[in-house]
Amino acid sequence: MRWESIPSCCGLALNSTPFAALLQSCIHSKSLRGCRRVHGRLLKTPFSSETFIGNRLIDAYAKCGSLEDARKLFDAMPQRNVFTWNSLIAALTSRGFLHDARRLFESMPEPDQCSWNSMVSGFAQHDRFAEALEFFVSMHADDFLLNEYSFSSALSACAGLADSRIGAQIHASISKSHLADGVYMGSALIDMYAKCGRPSDARRVFDGMARRNVVSWNSLITCFEQNGPQNEALVLFVRMMENGVAYDEVTLASVVSACASLSALREGKQVHARAIKCDEHRQDLVLSNALVDMYAKCRKIGEARSVFDRISVRDIVSETSMISGYARSSSVEEAQSVFMGMLEKNIVAWNALIAGYTQNGEDEEALNLFLQLKRDSVWPTHYTFGNILNACANLANLRLGQQAHAHVLKHGFRFEAGPETDIFVGNSLIDMYLKCGLIDDGGKVFDRMVARDEVSWNAMIVGYAQNGRGRDALCLFGRMLASGKTPDHVTMIGVLSACSHAGLVEEGRVYFRSMTDEYSLIPSNGHYTCMVDLLGRAGHLEEVVKIISEMPMAPDSVLWASLLAACRMHCDVEIGEWAANKLFELDPSNSGPYVLLSNMYAEKKRWRDVLRVRRLMRMRGVIKQPGYSWIEIGSKAHVFLAKDKRHPFRKEIYGILEVLKVQMDKLNTNVYISREVFSCSSE
Numbered sequence: 001m002r003w004e005s006i007p008s009c010c011g012l013a014l015n016s017t018p019f020a021a022l023l024q025s026c027i028h029s030k031s032l033r034g035c036r037r038v039h040g041r042l043l044k045t046p047f048s049s050e051t052f053i054g055n056r057l058i059d060a061y062a063k064c065g066s067l068e069d070a071r072k073l074f075d076a077m078p079q080r081n082v083f084t085w086n087s088l089i090a091a092l093t094s095r096g097f098l099h100d101a102r103r104l105f106e107s108m109p110e111p112d113q114c115s116w117n118s119m120v121s122g123f124a125q126h127d128r129f130a131e132a133l134e135f136f137v138s139m140h141a142d143d144f145l146l147n148e149y150s151f152s153s154a155l156s157a158c159a160g161l162a163d164s165r166i167g168a169q170i171h172a173s174i175s176k177s178h179l180a181d182g183v184y185m186g187s188a189l190i191d192m193y194a195k196c197g198r199p200s201d202a203r204r205v206f207d208g209m210a211r212r213n214v215v216s217w218n219s220l221i222t223c224f225e226q227n228g229p230q231n232e233a234l235v236l237f238v239r240m241m242e243n244g245v246a247y248d249e250v251t252l253a254s255v256v257s258a259c260a261s262l263s264a265l266r267e268g269k270q271v272h273a274r275a276i277k278c279d280e281h282r283q284d285l286v287l288s289n290a291l292v293d294m295y296a297k298c299r300k301i302g303e304a305r306s307v308f309d310r311i312s313v314r315d316i317v318s319e320t321s322m323i324s325g326y327a328r329s330s331s332v333e334e335a336q337s338v339f340m341g342m343l344e345k346n347i348v349a350w351n352a353l354i355a356g357y358t359q360n361g362e363d364e365e366a367l368n369l370f371l372q373l374k375r376d377s378v379w380p381t382h383y384t385f386g387n388i389l390n391a392c393a394n395l396a397n398l399r400l401g402q403q404a405h406a407h408v409l410k411h412g413f414r415f416e417a418g419p420e421t422d423i424f425v426g427n428s429l430i431d432m433y434l435k436c437g438l439i440d441d442g443g444k445v446f447d448r449m450v451a452r453d454e455v456s457w458n459a460m461i462v463g464y465a466q467n468g469r470g471r472d473a474l475c476l477f478g479r480m481l482a483s484g485k486t487p488d489h490v491t492m493i494g495v496l497s498a499c500s501h502a503g504l505v506e507e508g509r510v511y512f513r514s515m516t517d518e519y520s521l522i523p524s525n526g527h528y529t530c531m532v533d534l535l536g537r538a539g540h541l542e543e544v545v546k547i548i549s550e551m552p553m554a555p556d557s558v559l560w561a562s563l564l565a566a567c568r569m570h571c572d573v574e575i576g577e578w579a580a581n582k583l584f585e586l587d588p589s590n591s592g593p594y595v596l597l598s599n600m601y602a603e604k605k606r607w608r609d610v611l612r613v614r615r616l617m618r619m620r621g622v623i624k625q626p627g628y629s630w631i632e633i634g635s636k637a638h639v640f641l642a643k644d645k646r647h648p649f650r651k652e653i654y655g656i657l658e659v660l661k662v663q664m665d666k667l668n669t670n671v672y673i674s675r676e677v678f679s680c681s682s683e
Contacts, residue, residue, distance in 0.1 A: 016047040023060040032064040055083045062091030086114045093122020098131075113144050121153040129157040133166060140173075148179055152188045159195035167192045171205075187215045194223030199232075218250045225258040233258035234267060249275075249284040256287065260294035268294045272307075289317045296325025316342070320349045327356020332365075351383045363391035367400060382413060382422040389428035398436040405429060416450035427455045434463035454488060461494035470502030487519055489527070496530035500537060508534045529559040536566025541575050557586045561593065568596050576600050591617070591624040 019042055026034040039057055042048050054077050061070040074080070074088050085108045092101035105111060105119055116139040123132035136154040140146060151174055158167035171189055179185045186209040193202035202223045209216060217240045224233040237255045240247060252275050259268035272291055275281040288311045295304035304325045311318055319342050326335035339345070339353045350373050357366035370388050373380060385408050392401035408425060415426030426449045433442035446452070446460050457480045464473035477495050480487065487495070492515055499508030512531055515521040528551055535544045544563060548555055560582045567576030576597060583593040594617045601609040617624075629640045640647065647653065 016042075016045075016050055016053040019045075019047065019053055020056045023056045027060050027063045030064055032061075032066055035060045035064050035066075036069075049078055051077070051079050051081055051084065055081075055087050058084065058087045058091070062087065062095075067091060067095060067097070082108075082110065082112050082115070086112070086118065089115060090118045090122075093118050093125075096126050098123060098126060098128060113139075113147070113150075116142075116144055117147075117149045117153065120150060120157075124153045124157040124160070127160060129160040132157040133161075146173065146177070148182065148184055151179065151185060155188045155192040159192045162196050164193065164196035164198050164201070167196060168201075181210050183209065183211045183213050183216060186212070187219050190216065190219040190223060194219060194227065197227055199223050199227045212245070214245060214248055214251065217245055218248070218254065221251060221258075222254045225254045225261070228261075230258040230261045234262075234264070237271075249281045249287045252281060253284070253287045253290040256290040256294045260290070260297045263298050265295075265298040265300065268298065283312070285311065285313070285315060285318070289315070289321055292318060292325065293321040296321060296328060299329055301325050301329045301331060316344060316346050316349060320346075320352050323349060323352040323356065327352060327359060330360050332356050332360050332362060345378070347378055347381055347384065350378060351381065351387065354384060354387045358387045358391045358394070361394070363394045366391040380407070380411065382425045385411075385413070385425050386428045389425070389432045393428070393432040393435040396436050398438065401429075401432040401436060404432075414450045415448075415452075421451075423449070423451055423453050423456065427453075427459055430456065430459045430463070434459065434467070437467070439463060439467050439469060454485065454491070457485060458488070458490045458494060461491060462497070465494045465497035465501060468501050470498035470500070470504065473498035474502075474504075474507070487521070489521055489524060492519075492521060492523075493526050493530060496527060496534065500530060500534035503538065505534060505538045505540070525553060525556050525559060528555070529562050532559055533562045533566070536563055537569070539566075539570050541566065541570065541572050545575065555582070557583055557590075560586065564593055564596050568600055571600065571603060573600055573604060573606075588620055589622055591622050594622060595624060 019038060022038045023035065026032075026038065035057070038060075042053060042057070047053050054073065058070045058073050061067070061073065070088060070091055074084065077084060085104065089101050089104055089108075092098070092104065101119065101122060105115060108115060116135060119135040120132050120139065123129070123135060133154060136150065136157070139150065151170060154170050155167060158164070158170065167189075171192075174180055174185055174189070186205055189205045190202045193199070193205065202220055206212070206216060206220045217236070221233045221236050221240070224230060224236065233255060237247070237251065240251070252271055255271050256268055259265070259271065268291075275284075275287055275291070281287060288307055291307045292304050292311075295301070295307065304322065308314070308318060308322050319338055322338050323335045326332065326338065335353055335356050339349060342349060350369070354366045354369050354373075357363065357369065366387060370380075370384070373384070385404065388404050389401065389408075392398075392404055408429065413422045413425050415423050426445055429445045430442045433439070433445065442463055443460065446456060449456060457476070461473045461476050461480070464470070464476060473494055477487070477491070477498075480491070492511065495511050496508055499505070499511060508531065512523070512527065515523055515527065528547065531547060532544050535541075535547070541563075544566070548559070548563075560579045564576055564579040564583065567573070567579060580593045580597040583590065587593075594613055598610050598613040601607075601613065631638050638647065
């Protein structure tokens, strides 16, 4: 029916049904102008005060975008019924005016099941999950019938809160109702358990369903893709096809994402082939984005770019996946090119490029990009600061690290656990201060963290150990055990290193034994290397030989180098030759063991052996790498190489060193300083 037909039939209409049909047509076409014209004609008829047509007008105004007209009509209606109230409440909740909806609901004389459902679903749809559950509980307490609409909205709220406890209670209520066997409720339960991180419960619901549809299968496949084990998502997809269930683009996108997590390139290509065979799936944006991400994570950047180029209308997800892929494959210039071509850049894209720079050692570029981010008034996240602090740590740039720390404090990070945990930002701060040599500042950050994880404890323990504060490391290890944390392999590396630096031989032996006896940790090459270093420094070389002979794995070059250094310290040529020969086999181009063995022979005045080692170096083409020294003055690093003549102030530097030499000679020191030493060599 067209509204133009009203003039000819207004006087003949026996009821308001034609007007209701016209209003429905206006709703379908979203024509606010049409609603107003129908309303104007209604005012000239005897039906204008009718409650039924008033309710339809309220509904039409709301759905055509004019809540103001709907509210005016509601206030002006001489008589209202429950449908009148429900029409306006539904309009308010759907548009997000939840405060107004609550006030209207509370003033309603007698709310019915529809009124309650509108409140539960409206608050759930706008992420007001706790309040949605409050309405659901109150609805149940007032003995209203709970239907699929009520239960699904409540389960959605539980999923949003990741509250599986209340979700399980709702599941129990559903089990007692006639809805227990419904495919709709089963899918909603699977989705709730999936978002609460309980895939085993989601699987039990799925297995207990008498009937399943594509939504049920998709919910469980997505559950395994997001919660793991991801290979179960692939197994379930195969089973779905075997059962003759037609998959859709949602299925394929979830399976491709699972392939990305598993780096399962072969399976990902097979899914891609299935998508190509269907035009509808081939053009789906979500699936295309998943394919770009899958190829990028499998380091097939060419294939990722091929899919990316075929996307007709890209979104931020497509571009961000491409940036991350380029960054992961060390193609930072291409990542930057995609980034610069983005019409809209969100913080995820900024973070992806910053992470790409830090992962590829371009830390200064990462810092420059962060400055650009701040100039563009983009709000950084914890991921931004984690990468920026890593860049400062890699550069050992304390000044920039402290500035980043100030930004972290301004943004209110407290380093606590939760859905969006920011503990790793605190860990990055600790790492930055430790790499810059400010151990106490790192300790202050550690002490002020609201929550700590294993990385936090390990960073401080290893940091103390590496900076020669072995007893502080062991004291912190005691605090870690007292807090209930269980040490891992990294923790024990720090503990054994601390014992080595502090010369605590017996304590080191005890801690090494405790790895297997108390913590069920199997020592790795790194732990054996720590023990070799500890015992070697203390001169227990025979015990070191015994430990090496009992190792369940082959010693690596680091362990042999540690033993050789200990032999050099204690002038044990025999064991030193053994260690050096092992190093010659593992890393024949490394000059270190040749030099150490040569020096050991020289101390014993075995000059023929010295010449033999040097001849061996020449024969193998081994060149001793020159030492470097550097100092930072005025934010500029000055680098010095042994016998380097390139520094612009070399004359002044050598002049000062000559003055120092003369002064030292006058003091009758017994130190002879050669010109080679004066060249600022760190050899």
